[in-house]
Amino acid sequence: MNQVNPPRALLSVYDKTGIVAFADALVTLGWEIISSGGTAQELINANISVTEVSEITQSPEMLEGRVKTLHPLIHGGILADRSNPNHLADLKKHGITPIDLVVSNLYPFNSDPGIEMIDIGGSTMVRAAAKNHAYVGVIVEPTDYDLVVEEIKTQGTLTTETRSYLAHKAFMHTASYDHQISGWLNRDSQELPDSLHIELTEAETLRYGENPHQKGSRYRTAKSSWWDSAVMHGGKEMSYLNVFDTDAAWRLVHDLSEEPCAVIIKHANPCGVAIGTDISSAYQRAHECDPISAFGGIVAVNREVTEEMAQQVVEIFTEVLVAPGFHPAALSLLTEKKNLRIFEAEKPETATKEIRSIGNGFLVQTTDPLQINRDEWEVVTSRHPTENEWLDLEFAWTIAARVTSNTIVFAKDLQAVGIGAGQQNRRDAGRIASTKAAGRATGGACASDAFFPFQDGLDAAIEAGVTSVIQPGGSIRDDEVIKAAEKSGIAMVFTKERHFRH
Structure with a gap:
């Protein structure tokens, strides 16, 4: 690793969890600590010997902390290729001492989005150290402090494998950070942007995928999900x-x-x-x-x-x-x-987009919000639903919107009594719902996630004894279907909104 003697670590962190103990351990192991701003003050308060960045650069912090570590005397020490004679000559010429370890985590942008939460100096240091991981270690998470201290104790330095592992985490850290900022700046743009970046972190390794021979994991985004707070x-x-x-x-x-x-x-x-x-x-x-x-x-x-x-x-x-x-x-x-x-668990969050993979590509759509609004629906038969029928229609319609298409749902007294799901034609979906209902749909409601293209789709509901039907409408044969409903004394409602689900 061509470590300098004494080895030098630059510590500048937002999350100060464990930083005092970590710095103390490094000093005990013979390391020199460089630091700035609030991190330096925290270490000084803990009686840890610190060389402040401003002492090295001979330039004070400025712009209310916006410029602290952005200086050639710092970044030269991080980026120098120690196997390159020209780099070593430049270090000597400019009086730059190499830096062996950079410890920096960035402002938590998602917790308080805004211009002042965009970290420039820290992000630059992290990327510089990660680029030069052949010679420099970089830590972006306090959870890696113990690993680094233990390896220095036992190996005298960080191994190539550890530096590579830490560099990978560092670039993931900065990529995630940039994604958060980009998303915030793009927050008022179109629902489906021209470019979509999704950062996912593994939250859980699953027992297996859809089948035991498949592997599976659950991933999370930076936004919270009900899964993250659920207690098992x-x-x-x-x-x-x-x-x-x-x-x-x-x-x-x-x-x-x-x-x-x-x-x-x-x-x-x-x-x-x-x-x-x-x-x-x-x-x-x-x-x-x-x-x-x-x-x-x-x-x-x-x-x-x-x-x-x-x-x-x-x-x-x-x-x-x-x-x-x-x-x-x-x-x-x-x-x-x-x-x-x-x-x-807590109530589920409301998502705005749905994403599915198609080979090496993805399909993205806005989510399908369910609106229950009688005022916007149209009763297309002479008989209007009774209040009890309305309640069953709304209940069945809500269920139908969440069932794989084609679907027919029979419900009575706020109880699903027959669900025909995932059929290639609506008639078969109705027949399955009728079979499962086994006579219990008499006087109940029927919901269809899409319009009836032919009367035969409605026939199964009529035969099952339902007295009210809710569907989107919009078929060229709507008149035929309405006529069949009228003949059977059925109250029929058009929602004018389809709910296909695949």
Whole structure:
């Protein structure tokens, strides 16, 4: 590494966690400490010997701290290639002493975005040290202090592998920082910009991907997600599909109602949804929708889980249960199921974009917000829905918007009784919903995520006995479908908004 003697470390950090102990350890190991600004003051207050940057540059800090370390006498010491005779000659000519370690973390831009939170000096030092990692170590996270101290103790210096590892982290750190600033400057631009940069950090290594032979991880952006604050009370590690379905269930249960509500998801689609007088009855009613499909499902509820509900859950094989809270007796009962993953979570955040991969490319779209607004909908039949029918229509429509297309949803008394999901034609989706309803849709509501292209799509709902239908409308055969609804005494509502989901 061609380390100078004594070796020199430049410390200038925003996050001062552990910096005093780290500097003290370096001094004990014979290192000279260079520092500036608040970091220097913190070390001096701790009685650690410090050479201030201004002593080296013979130039005071200026512009209220905007210019501190931006000086050839500092950056020459960081960037010099110690195997290059010309570089060494320049160092000697200008009286520059090499710097062996740079410790700097940047202003936390996302916590308080603004011009004064754009770090220039620190970012420049980090990039310079990372570029010259053949000779210079660079630390951007306090979590690496112990690693560096231990290696210096045992090796006398940092190994090539460690310097390379630290340089990688440094460039990731500055790239993330620049991404945050760019995003802030672009905050008022178009929803789908010409250039899109997404910085992802691995939050969790998953048990496996969609299948056991695939690897999977959950990544997070700089913005917070409900996953980041969720508390896992028990169960084995999550798989890719567990995360996907749990997120779908948690979002749907919050889309639906402020009343006690339960959702059961299986393979990305709800197989049980209901509102109840309490959370136990909501869960029981959700399970009644499709008990066979609910086996091995993901359950989300919007109330604290009671002991009564917990007893119901443990009697059925369930992969994941997510709720805003758990009664102690309920949690005690649930944790006896060692494989049941139990999450206590806050309400999900609202995203603005959806992103999917297509080979080496990506599809990006704005999210599909669900608007429940009777005033903007149109009743296209002579009979208008009753108030109870309206409630069931809104309930079924909300579910249909979150089911894979083509979908038909039957609901009655705020309980899904038949869900036909993911069919290539609407008629088959209706037939599946009717089969699952098994006579329970009589007097209920039907929701279709897109218009009925032919009357036969409506026929299954008529045969199932529904009395109200909600759909976007917009087919060239709308008149034919409306006529069939009129003939059957069905109240039909057009939302004028489609909710395809793939």
